[in-house]
Amino acid sequence: MNIQSCYTSFVPLYAVLVSLLAVPLIILSSKKKNLRDFWTIGASLIKFGLVISLIPNALLNKTAELSIVEISPGIELALKADPFGVFFALVASGLWIFTSFYSIGYVRGLKDKKQTRYFSYFAICLSSTIGVAFAANLLTFVIFYEILTIATYPLVIHKEDEKSIRAGRKYLAYTLTAGSLLIAATALTYQITNNLDFKAGGMFNGIALTPNMALILFLLFLGGVGVKASIMPLHSWLPTAMAAPTPVSALLHAVAVVKSGVFGIVRVVLFVFGPKLMYELGLNNILIVFAGFTIIVASLMALKQDNLKRRLAYSTISHLSYIVLGAGLLSSAAILGAIMHIAFHAVMKITLFFCAGAIYVNLHKENISELNGIGKVMPWTMGAFAVGSIGLTGIPPVNGFVSKWYIGLGALQANNLIVLIILIISGLLNAAYFFPILHRAFFRTGEGLEDKKEASPFMVVPLVITAILAVLLGIYPDFLFHFYHLAVMVVTNVLGGIS
């Protein structure tokens, strides 16, 4: 089972290009709303189908590969659908479908201007995210990562008011700086290894690397991908970027941007440095310290936010660090948990953001203190919100329990009791910042809600489905998409049967 093999296939390229090709169609049909939105939906479905078609081979550890063009002497622009890439692509493309439906409801509900621009850049974002997922080497990764940075900018400033323009500036300042660090790290790696291909278990095998050099390199990488993963103290762009429309926040938080960041961190830890080198040089401790700090502090910050989206933002920051923490622990269960949390957190967080958006569009409420009694008006929405909250707190049967369980198990494997304590405290803090919302929604009575109804089905259906998905994945983690299996595959590839 542990034999890796490769075959040439165009499917990864098609998966990247589908949404990119949809962009001209979206622009050309900007006058006809329904046709335009049809392209978005169509592209998202095809993309998801293409990614799904890669699963069977990925489960057999057969990797689809494709070199497109040489972009620097000796380095190809190459795609490679290894199990980890397929895993992330699956999350991103799957949730894009929901986001597309939801976006249509959202922007039409608010009668937003510039919807064409919105859907175009959304599609470009998804293309680059899939590119990040399937990147076969560091330079390809950097290229798609930078395109993602730029393509997200028009979405962050979508509202075009003072606040969102400032948020856009902050976003660019953080992410472009990070991009520069990443380029430096990549160039440095190339000078050392003369080869940038990702390799399960690390690419520095048999290459002399002084501890100091390794440390510098690791910090450069951490700075490069840590901004999108919003590890503290590199996080502050994320709450500011909440100025964006809610589906964008959902995309930023659950699907594409921040997940590309944590995906990058896991790639760097497992496929660039490799667990062995990380452990020998003690680099993983850096990750554990930063991540542990972020988990606790972000949860505390979440407690004092009254704006619902900002609270969710801090919750995201804290949960991203779960993934970083899991990768830092380096034990098999922890890595498994971390990888699964990429998907499971995405499903839960997108549900919560959809709920926040639905509340905003329907009732024009943004603050938690105004949410009294809305559970009765919007039962479906708030029901889904409850599922997401329970999941993120880590209570079964929602999927958040599963990934947290494995990370906890991994902490025990690594004999790291402090991490375990952090996880327990953070679970409690999660409850502390989510349950008051539920309490207000369901057990208090609100005013001025008499003639209000549930939000439009465009918005409610996606969020209910993602909530159901969260529960199903909690009961049966391998449900439909083989998330568990793929994650196990990654772990065995990386640890090479050590486990």
Added chain:
Amino acid sequence: MIIRNSAALIPLILLFTAVSIPIVALKKKQIAFFMVMIATSLSVIVSFYNIFRVLKVGTIHYHFGGWIPPIGIEYVLDPLSSFICLVINVIALLVLIHSKKIIEMESNIKSVPYYALVLLMLTGFNGIVLTGDFFNLYVFLEICSLAMYGLISVGGKQAPVAAFRYLIMGTVGGSFYLLGVGFLYIKTGSLNMADVRSIVPHLYNEPTVIVAISLMVIGFGIKMAVFPLHGWLPDAYTYAPTTSSALIAPTGTKIGAYAMLRILFFVFGVNYVSKTLHITDILAWLSAIGIIYGSIMAIAQKEMKRMLAYSSVSQIGYIGLGIGLCNPLGLIGAVLHVMNHAIMKACLFLVAGNYRVKLGHSNIFKLNDNIRKKMPWTTAAFTVAALSMVGIPPTLGFFSKWYLALGTIKNSSWIFLAVLLISSLLNAVYFFRVLEKVYLKPIKSNSLEEFNTLKNDKRDEVSSSALIPVLILSVALIVLGLLNTIIVKGIIEKMIPAGM
């Protein structure tokens, strides 16, 4: 027969056309434009032919009039000279297509003498690049400089002053170079570059030679606008008419860079200039300071053309830094950046020109999103070029940055690496400032009536002759970015001089 003489053909075509334009187009001035088109198209074709021939048969030596050097004048077509030649001529062709309508709209320029001067300047550029003779290079340097002073001075009110300033600085630069050539001639008794190359190793310890090389480097430092010698550049680029700045900014300074490369690495030798004299170290440090200085000054500007001028100072620094690193990767970065910067700057100056034509100004603070509605294509081209300046993949800008970064790491020069990365962030600051204005800033006005007149957001794009070159340039940035390896492997790697 003509094919056999293709090495000498380009300067001849251009010179001949330049001289005949005032005569032929005396009665009908529209003819001037067509003559320019034919001459520049021919030189592009010949440049392509030359580069393919060089790649096939290797370096070509052409002896003028059959006189054998060092007595006669020699033209040398090697990968470096044929590549720079091609870049110059292609950019010139595109900018001149753009000039068709623009030239008449801008500050009543007389098109016939203007075009004659343009062709004289191009003659000079091509001559400098192709010649293998020190004194011949000086002659072409003066030809192109004199033409450039004229081209700059026909701009707005302040243009003559800017041109005069450039004239003083440029003449000083030219004189420095000539003095250097004189010193070198005293010691070596030859003006032929290849000849000097074979003699000069025996004279490495001679103070005269060291003085000669210093004078030459300073002379071309002024032409190239390396950091402390850049004083003439911002005013000249700002006040020159659009076509002039779009011609001179992408190509003029590159000639200086080319001459620097040629003299340092191909005449005096890599080891001598880097290990013995440390000229390349000095060049790299000055360039690094220039990179940061230019970017910061660009951020402080209100006028788009002036911003682009300061950004040129910074971008020249990239090229200087790449040369100064003195390793193959740095050289690849520098040469690729010559092409990259030529394309970007041509595109950006032409966009600034298009804005000036439609709005009457190119003041950054007066721009708003109305202009994007009026001129979506021009603005889109600006965006692509701006992203390339910042170094966002997959544009060409990313790749020249990538090679330069690899070059700095190869030398373990961490400060230079930091300079490169910081500068790309500074570039982002001043370009996104403009992008924010043209895409996001709504129109503000005091009265409703004024608002309504301003708000006229009907499509009002510039004429196709002004738009197509801009679009070609911006698309080229992406296409060449993705295909950069073909250029790097096919041409630039062949330029790497011995001993590097």
